[in-house]
Amino acid sequence: xFSGEKVRLRRIEKADLWPLWEWHERDELYLFKHIKSFxxxxxxxxxxxxxxxxxxxxxxxxxxxxILGICSYHNLNWKNRSCSMSFRMIDGYYDFLxxxxxxxxxxxxxxxxxxxxxxxxxxPQVANFNIQTFEKVNFLHxxxxxxxxxxxxxxxxxxxxxxxxxxxxxxx
Amino acid sequence: MADLPNVFEWSQDKELMKYYDELPINTxxxxxxxxxxxxxxxxxxxxxxxxxxRESIGRIFFSRINLEDKHLEIHTMVxxxxxxxxxxxxxxxxxxxxxxxxxxxxxxxxGRVMEYAKEAEILQKEMGFTKExxxxxxxxxxxxxxxxxxxxxxxxxxxxLLKSPKGQRYLAASQGRGKMRA
Numbered sequence: 001x002f003s004g005e006k007v008r009l010r011r012i013e014k015a016d017l018w019p020l021w022e023w024h025e026r027d028e029l030y031l032f033k034h035i036k037s038f039x040x041x042x043x044x045x046x047x048x049x050x051x052x053x054x055x056x057x058x059x060x061x062x063x064x065x066x067i068l069g070i071c072s073y074h075n076l077n078w079k080n081r082s083c084s085m086s087f088r089m090i091d092g093y094y095d096f097l098x099x100x101x102x103x104x105x106x107x108x109x110x111x112x113x114x115x116x117x118x119x120x121x122x123x124p125q126v127a128n129f130n131i132q133t134f135e136k137v138n139f140l141h142x143x144x145x146x147x148x149x150x151x152x153x154x155x156x157x158x159x160x161x162x163x164x165x166x167x168x169x170x171x172x
Numbered sequence: 173m174a175d176l177p178n179v180f181e182w183s184q185d186k187e188l189m190k191y192y193d194e195l196p197i198n199t200x201x202x203x204x205x206x207x208x209x210x211x212x213x214x215x216x217x218x219x220x221x222x223x224x225x226r227e228s229i230g231r232i233f234f235s236r237i238n239l240e241d242k243h244l245e246i247h248t249m250v251x252x253x254x255x256x257x258x259x260x261x262x263x264x265x266x267x268x269x270x271x272x273x274x275x276x277x278x279x280x281x282x283g284r285v286m287e288y289a290k291e292a293e294i295l296q297k298e299m300g301f302t303k304e305x306x307x308x309x310x311x312x313x314x315x316x317x318x319x320x321x322x323x324x325x326x327x328x329x330x331x332x333l334l335k336s337p338k339g340q341r342y343l344a345a346s347q348g349r350g351k352m353r354a
Contacts, residue, residue, distance in 0.1 A: 079195060080312050117317075118309065143305020146324055147280060149241045155279065160305050 002058075004105040007068060007098055009058040014048050016059055019067065023090065030086050031057060031070055060087070060102045068093040071106050073119070082118040083110060087130065099133040107137060111165045118164050124149060125157040139163045175220050176204055178228045182251030191289045192249065193311045193320075221250065221264045229255040232264045234272065242279035244272060248295070261295050266342045269299060273330050280326050286311065287319040296323040300333040 002009040012020070012031075021041055024032050035044070035051055044051060056073040071087035085106060089099055110116050121139060123130045139161035147155035180203040182188060189196075197203050210218050210233075218233040230250035237244040248265050250256045272278045283301065285292045301323035309317035333339040 080193070080310065080317075082310065120307075142307060143322065145282070145304050145322070146302070147326060148243060148324075150279070155241075160307075162308065164309070 002105050002109055004101040006101045007060050007062060007105065009060060009071065009102065009105055009109075011055070012052050012057050012059055012070075014045075016067070017045060017048060020070070027088075027091075029070065029088060031072070056083075058106065060089070060098070062098070068098055069102065071102050073106060073110055073114075075120075076114075076116075080118070081116045082120065083114075083116055084120045084122065085110070086121065087133070089129070094129050096133060096136060099129070100136045103133055103137045107163060107168055111168055116165070118162060121161045121163075123159045123161065124151065125159060126151075131159055131161070134161045134163075137163065138167045138169065140167070173204065173207070175228060176200065176207065178220075178251065179203060179207065179231060182230070182249065185251065185253075188249070188251060190313055191286050191292065192247070193284075193313075219268070221260065223255060223260065227252075229260060230264070232268055234268070237276075242277065244276075244278055244281060246272070246281050246283045248283075248292070256291075261291070262298055263342070263346055265295060265299055267346050269325070269330055270346070273327050278327065280324055281330075282322060282324040285321045285323060286313070287321065293321065293323075299325060300329050301325045302329070 018041075020029065020031065021044060023029060032039075032044075054072075054074065056076070058071050059067055060069040060071055061067050067090065069087060069089035071085070073083045073085050075082075075084040077083065085103070087099065087103060087106070089095075107119060110119055119139075120142075121130075121134050122145070123134065125144075140163070142160040142162050145158040145160065148158040149156050177200070180197070180200045183194075183197045183203060197206065207218075210216055215237040216233065216235045217237070218231065220228050221230040221232050223229050229252040230248070232246070232248050234244045234246060246265065246268055248261050248268075250261050250264075269281060272281050282304070283292075283296060284307070285296060302325070303321055304324045305322040307320045307322065310320050311318050334343065
């Protein structure tokens, strides 16, 4: 478990699957993106160890164990010493104090424990809250991928942001 | 697998491989393993570029094929030193773009280019790609972190290219010279 000022990050447990699945049914979570479409709840439950084997996915919770969202690092590249980061807050917890703390804790793990030097984030244009959160942790814009993803019957641009180890303030 | 000797030989060319973000491949066996993985990958299609006399001169492939968002990444690699000029790369890329947009029904094709790959950058611009992002210090090559650019081409932009005199020339040329095979 990794702790910040306001949040903790912990591994996804089997008991988290049902609330995550319900959230996914409403909002389409990136966590389930790699799982084939139209998969049943039973299948997810039975294959938990296969689907959630990746150690880079975390539950964001407050200090009282209320689940606030999820965050992850992925696309880890040891040669270039880089990875990507994603996060999602549950409706009702769109609070910069919480999201910034969560992203900061995860960035700290990536730089100080995994010894990587760069983090990328690919954020759809509609996710303004996520873009602003990354900006508050000193992520810089590297470009906009035009019409790169298809959501709700339209193509959306995707913002690329990145953070280097030297641009990361460990004391924030 | 008949192409394995050529593909392995190209992978040993350090001058060529500095343009690609790949780990060094040391044995032919290792390359065979990678090629077999590539053949069975669902998000990838590989081709060999052949010149007029059916000699293999390079590789061209799609990776990260995303059927939901309808985009993919294109990679062009002309391995034969004597054939490393604009013509072969451009014609091969044009044929692949036709394949991506007119057969696979993609919405977008994109490609990454190392900052020092000037010819590749010219090729992307020649095909109508737009520079969308600068990946700062993204790839570790020859002891340094290097910048790279991401270029993207949308389906409607490719159709505009096809209607232009330049596109018409490529279309005519591609039907008469050069061939590609899987």
